[in-house]
Amino acid sequence: MRQINAGHAFDARRSLQDAALTLEGGTIAAIKGGPAGTADDVVVLPALVNAHDHARPIRTSSVGGFARPLELWLHRLALFCPVDPYLATLAPLGRAALGGQGAVMIHHVRPMGLTDLPTEAAAMARAARDIGVRIAFGVGMRDQNPLVYGDHAPVLDDLDPVARAEIEARYLAPMLPIAEQIARVDAVAAAIAGPMVDVQYAPNGPQWGSDALWEAIAEASARTGRRVTTHLFETKYQRDWADRTYPGGLVKRWKEIGLLSPRLTLAHCVWARPDELEMIAEAGCVIATNTSSNLALRSGLAPVAEMAARGCKVALGVDGQAFDEDDDALRELRLLWSLHGGWGFDQTLSARDALAMALETGRIALGAPAGGQLAEGQAADLLILDRAALDEDALMPVDPLELMFARATRRQIRELIVDGRSIVAHGRVLGVDLDAVHDELRGIYRAGIADRAGLAAALPALESAVTRHYVARLGCC
Numbered sequence: 001m002r003q004i005n006a007g008h009a010f011d012a013r014r015s016l017q018d019a020a021l022t023l024e025g026g027t028i029a030a031i032k033g034g035p036a037g038t039a040d041d042v043v044v045l046p047a048l049v050n051a052h053d054h055a056r057p058i059r060t061s062s063v064g065g066f067a068r069p070l071e072l073w074l075h076r077l078a079l080f081c082p083v084d085p086y087l088a089t090l091a092p093l094g095r096a097a098l099g100g101q102g103a104v105m106i107h108h109v110r111p112m113g114l115t116d117l118p119t120e121a122a123a124m125a126r127a128a129r130d131i132g133v134r135i136a137f138g139v140g141m142r143d144q145n146p147l148v149y150g151d152h153a154p155v156l157d158d159l160d161p162v163a164r165a166e167i168e169a170r171y172l173a174p175m176l177p178i179a180e181q182i183a184r185v186d187a188v189a190a191a192i193a194g195p196m197v198d199v200q201y202a203p204n205g206p207q208w209g210s211d212a213l214w215e216a217i218a219e220a221s222a223r224t225g226r227r228v229t230t231h232l233f234e235t236k237y238q239r240d241w242a243d244r245t246y247p248g249g250l251v252k253r254w255k256e257i258g259l260l261s262p263r264l265t266l267a268h269c270v271w272a273r274p275d276e277l278e279m280i281a282e283a284g285c286v287i288a289t290n291t292s293s294n295l296a297l298r299s300g301l302a303p304v305a306e307m308a309a310r311g312c313k314v315a316l317g318v319d320g321q322a323f324d325e326d327d328d329a330l331r332e333l334r335l336l337w338s339l340h341g342g343w344g345f346d347q348t349l350s351a352r353d354a355l356a357m358a359l360e361t362g363r364i365a366l367g368a369p370a371g372g373q374l375a376e377g378q379a380a381d382l383l384i385l386d387r388a389a390l391d392e393d394a395l396m397p398v399d400p401l402e403l404m405f406a407r408a409t410r411r412q413i414r415e416l417i418v419d420g421r422s423i424v425a426h427g428r429v430l431g432v433d434l435d436a437v438h439d440e441l442r443g444i445y446r447a448g449i450a451d452r453a454g455l456a457a458a459l460p461a462l463e464s465a466v467t468r469h470y471v472a473r474l475g476c477c
Contacts, residue, residue, distance in 0.1 A: 004421070005034055006044040007387060008400045011374045012356035015401060019044070023380045026419040030376055041388050042414060043400045046372045047381040048329040049100025049362030052229070052267040052288035052317030055106045055124070057088040057441050059325040063449075070235050070297045071148070071470060072463045078170050078455060080113040081448025083441060085120045089127035091441055092320065094434040095327035097131055098427070099410045101318070102381040102418045103366050104133055105288070107202050107229055107267070109140035117184055118191040125192040130432060132423030134381070136366040137192060138202025138229045139185045141217065142209055143175045148469050149207040149241040158465035163458035170455055178216050189226070196419065198227065198367030200265075201349045205231035206250055207241045218259040221426075227263045227367050229288075233276075234268040235299045237470050251276040260285055265365040267317060270294055270302045274310065277303075281311035286365045289314055289357075291336045293321035302338040305348035315361040316354075330408045337405060351405050380420040385412045 002023045009016040018039045022030040051247075060066070063079040089106075096104050111120055121137055128135045147167070148157055156164050175185070182201075189199035201217050203209045209217075221228050233239050242250040251272075254260050262284035269287050272280070280287065289302045307314050322332050337354035341347060360372035371379030388394070389412045390403050416424035423430055449456070 001029070004042075004044060004382070004384070005039040006042050006384075007039040008042075009044040009374055010401050011046055011372065012359050013373060014418055015399070016374065019374075019384075021374070023417070023420050026379050026380050026441055028177040028376055028380050031374060037445075041386070043387050043390065043404070044175050044374070045383050045385075046359045046374065046378075047383045047416060047418060048333065048358045049103045049316065049366060049368070049372070050096060050101045050318045050329055051095070051105050051265065051286065051315035051365040052290055052319050052361035053104050053106060054109065054320045055089055055104065057083065057091045058438075058445060060321070061325060061451045062445075066296060067137060068463075069237075070299060071237055071466060073297055073348040075147075075171070075459065075462060075466070077110060079449060079452050079459075080445060081451065083444050083448075085112050085114070086123040086125070086383040086415040087126050087437060088112065089124040090131065090432060090437045091434070093128055093131040093133055093135075094432055094437065096318075096329070097133055097325065097331065097416055097429055098413070098434075099318075099322070099328040100383050100413055100416060101252075101327070101329045102133060102383070102416060103135065103363065103368055104128075105138065105229060105265075105317070105362075105366050107138045107140065109142075109202070109204050111140070112448045118187045121188045125197050128227055129196065131429060132418050132431075134196050134366065134368055134418060136227070136229070136368075137188065138200040139181075139188050141181045141185075141201065141203040141213065143178060143181075143213050144210050145208050146171050146173075146175075146305065147331070148466055149237060150469075155462070155465045155469055158294070158468070159458070159461050163461045166458040167452045167462055178213050182216055182220050185220075185226070193371070200227040200229050200367070204231045205234070205238065207238055207245075211253075214254065215257050218257045221261070221263050222258055225263070226258070227265065227365075229265040229267065229365070232266040232269050234294070236271055236474065239271040240474055249276075251279050254348040255279055255283065258390050259295070265315075268294065268302060268317070269307070270300045272303070272307075274306065277310045277312055281313075284299075284313065286313045286315050286361060288317035288362075288365055289336065290321070291318040291339060292323040292332055293317075293319035295323075296321045299427070301339060303399060304336065308353065313361050313364065314357050315365050316358040326410070328410045329358065330404070330410060330413075334405050334408065346436060351401060355401075361417045380417060382417040383413065384415040384417070386414045407467060413459035441470045460473050
C-alpha cells in the first residue's frame, strides 16, 4: 500500500487540491482530501496513453527520413538492419515512459525476422514488462502493394539494372496467405496476451490489403472479440487510391463487411470526409490522431475538432514521431490542443477535451483495464509532475492544468506509476540503463548501414521513380 499526498490533482473531468491517493496493488483504493497546505508540491494526473505507435528503436531522421512524404519515408526504414527485438523494444518503450506514457499501442508492421513472430513478440513483451508499461501488440498484416499503391512494374522499369535488383531483393518478398496471417495473430496471442498485453489484428492499411484480407479480419475480430488497429487516409495519395479502388466508398465497404465496430481503431484519418467520420462515429470506432507524425511526413492536419464535433472517439497517438523525436507525450498533447483548440474566442476543443483523448479514449484503443480517471477502483496508472519545476517563475497562483498545457515536457516529470509500480523517477527509467541500450543500438545500426551500401545507393533512383508515380496521379499541387 502507498499513499500519495498531492497539492494538486486533475483528470479530464475534475480538479482536486490537497488530495490523498491510496494505492493498493494495481488500483486506486481511495481518494480523500487532506488538511490544506500539508500535501507535497506535486501535480498528479492519470498516466498518458499513446494509442498508436510502432516502437521504432532509433530516430528515422538519422537515415534521412525527415520531411519526406510517407510514400518515400517508408522505403528508408529498410536501411535499419535487424536487431535483437528485446533490445530494440527497450529503447522506444523506455523513452515512452520518460515521456509520461503509461501505455503504448505497438503496431508491429516491420518484424526483425530473426526468429518466428511469436518468439519475437515474446521478447518485445518481456521488454515492456521490464520497462513497466502496458502495451497493445498489433500484428501487422498485408498482401499487396509492396512498393507503391498499385502496379509497381513501371517504377521498377524506371530503374537501372543494379538498382532494380537491389530494390526487388529488399522489398518484393512473398507475402503469407491470408489464413496463415490470421493464424499467426492467434499464435502471438497465445504467447504473450495477458493483463498488461492486449494482442490485436493490425493490418497495415487499406492500400496494403486486398478486400479478401479485410473480410477475413472482420470475421476473425467478430468471432474472437479481438481488437483491430489499422491506418486510414493518412496521406492524400492513400485517399486517391481508395477512391479509385472503391468508387462506392471504402468506409462504406468496411461497414458492409462488419469491420466498422467499437473494436476498431483507425490511425490518422487526415483525409477522411465528413460522411465517413459520421459512419466511424456511429460504429463506435476510435480514431488515433498523430499530430507530429503528420507534420513530419507532410501528410497534413487531421480534422480533429470536426471528428469530435461529429461524435468520434478520438485518442492521442505519437506514432514514433513526436515533435522532437523524443517520445515526449506531454509536448505532443500540448501540440494537439494548440492546433485544434480553436482561434480567438471560438473554442472547438477545450484543454480537458484534449486531456480526455490522452487519458481515457486511448485506453479503449489498447484494450486496457478501467483507468484514466482519478477515482476509486481505477487502475493505478499515474503521472506525477513537480509543480515547482512546472512553475519556476512562481509570480502568482496559476491553475496547474493551465501551466501543463502552456509548458509541460518530460523535464517536469517526477514519477510515472503503472499498475501501482513506480517505473520512472526523477528522469530515469528504473531498472534499465537506457543510455547503455541506446549506445549499443547505435553501434549495431552504424555497422548495419555499411552492409546496406547498395540499398543506400539505389534509394535516390527509387525515390525519384516513386515521386513520378504519385505526381502523375495527383499533380504537384
